[in-house]
Amino acid sequence: MTAAHDYEHLHHLVDRLSPTQVRRLRLIITEDEELSRVDQQVPDVAGGGDDGDLLPASFLALSGSIEAPADYAERHDDYIRERVERERSANE
Template sequence: MTAARDYEDMHHLVDRLSPRQVRRLRLLATQDEELAQVVEAVSPEQSSEEESVPEGLIALIGSIQGPADLAERHDDYLRERMERRFGNAE
């Protein structure tokens, strides 16, 4: 039961990370000997094309890859992004 709870906790944690934090977490995982094997198995090649897309363009056209709960929380994600960029209007 503990392993299942750990998995769920990590899943929710990753859902709350920003794209920049996810990239940092991936970097940390690739530097760990045991975790690097899992990262390689999941994504053998990191697409350099994905890295070169400007962040503003992704925001404009959307991203196919996103958090697992993107459809459920899209309003929250948009609001958070607007608040980071323009500040809280309240």
């Protein structure tokens, strides 16, 4: 297993964590002597919010609701088409 493979695997793993799991992982990192030094070198992209959000408020305002089916990005055309058809049927 190469370092590049490890990096990709960890990247995909972190992407699948829930917000609670991400906060737990970050706590583990900050409590580890070696990893905490690396964590201190990375700027805080969470915006320092008191509510524990992992993204800055400006991103959340731009993105709107991020609650969607897992395949929303791949099937967005289908979802839009279905919504338009439902609205058309409701108006008839």
